[in-house]
Amino acid sequence: MxxxxxxxxxxxxxxxxxxxxxxxxxxxxxxxxxxxxxxxxxxxxxxxxxxxxxxxxxxxxxxxxxxxxxxxxxxxxxxxxLGSSGPDVAAVDLRVLTANLGMGQADPAAFVALAGAAADVVAVQEMTQEAADGLAAAGMDTAFPHRVIVPAPMASGIGIWSRHPIVHSGRVDGYALPMVGSRIRIPGVRVDTTVLSVHLAAPWPMPIGAWQSDLALFPDTLREVGRSAGAGAVIVAGDFNATADMAPFRRLLDQGYGDAGPDAGAGLVRTYPGRGMRPPLLGIDHILTKNCSAASAATVVVPGADHRGLLATLRVPVDMTAS
Known part of the structure; x- marks a missing residue:
């Protein structure tokens, strides 16, 4: 029996x-x-x-x-x-934080304290005008004097803050939610680094069509961004609303990109849901890299937000043309 x-x-x-x-x-x-x-x-x-x-x-x-x-x-x-080691070349460490602010509900003072202590570049999603005003009042613009932000109601706001000069910026349209991109001049790095803050459509609980459309279109954007960046590093950070176990997400990596969490040996890097005492279940926030590598990655608590943030230290080569 x-x-x-x-x-x-x-x-x-x-x-x-x-x-x-x-x-x-x-x-x-x-x-x-x-x-x-x-x-x-x-x-x-x-x-x-x-x-x-x-x-x-x-x-x-x-x-x-x-x-x-x-x-x-x-x-x-x-x-x-286990992670994977990047190329053995001279490089500059760049600390990148991405965080979904939960439709602007993240605590501004706590977030500025977190970002100011841990990051050089900050990508945010779901940034309302009220959230942008709160972050400015809490000292975000002092800690990060360079920015490109597009506050908007509900989940549509997006932005990038940087300690280093932003020499070019623009919007990426054609998706369910806006995205922004920038070129950042990192001291000691020969070619400017391209940074995108992205937010792909959510597949749940709404119909899945917009999510499928965004993920189908995004490889073309990644290909074009990589082509425009030339030998420069590319960092694509944000809320992808997809885990690494979903085939449409992994197709994004076919454009020569790495996923900082697994590349750094950080495992599932689970970021959602981020509220409450229980650990998150899903890793839907990512930092994709091209022409640079991830040395470390970890999730961080963002008080008031419904996601945890993702913080990674990236190794940006000083001169990619010489590697």
Whole structure:
């Protein structure tokens, strides 16, 4: 009887593990597939459970299948915690913070204190006019004298603050929500660095169409930004409303970009939901990099906001043309 129960439970766990692996490559066509892809790191735990149960049931061929599935899932998830080293070139450290301000509800004084102590460049999303005024009153413009901001109601506001000079800036239109870009002159770096603050459409609880459209269009924007940057570093920071386990997000990396969290060995870098004492479940805020590398990454609490911020130290090469 024990063997039968173990076999049935093991088969169920094996099925869940197969779903966890397959969901990473399936198209996200609706809310059910979206939810399964987002949950896949948690569902992956079912694979080793299946292996143990099928061993208990003495189903050796099925056990080997479960072992293979466990190895495949480890191959997918473990590298996120190991990181990858960037090129060994002379570089300048640049601390980048991205934060969704929760429709302007983040505490201005707390956010300025956080950013002022930890960052050189700050990308924000969901910045209302009231939030922009509050940040200015709390000293944001003093700590970061260079800025390009577009405050707007609800979730539409966006902005970038920098300690270093912004030599060019502009909006990126054509998406559900506005984005802004800038060229930042970092002391000691030969070619100016391009920084984008982005906010892709949310796929939940509203219809998923706008999210699909944004993610389908964004590779073209990344390709064009990379072409325009030339040998300069590109940093794309913001709320992507997508996890690294969703195939449409990973297609963004095909343009030669890295994802700072996994590249730095920070794991899932879960940022949402950020309110309350419980840890977040999903890593939907990202810092993408091109022509630079991530040395470290971590989430930070943003009081009042419904996301945690993502803070990364990036290594920006002094002279990419020489590497």
């Amino acid at each position: 024990v063997r039968i129960l173990a076999t049935v439970a093991g088969l169920g766990a094996l099925a869940v593990g197969l779903v966890a692996l397959g969901a990473r490559w399936l198209p996200v066509s609706g809310h059910p597939s979206l939810i399964v892809a987002a949950a896949s790191p948690y569902l992956a735990v079912a694979a080793p459970v299946a292996m143990l149960l099928l061993m208990l049931g003495r189903r050796w061929i099925l056990t080997l299948v479960a072992v293979a599935l466990t190895v495949a899932l480890m191959w997918v998830h473990v590298p996120r915690y």
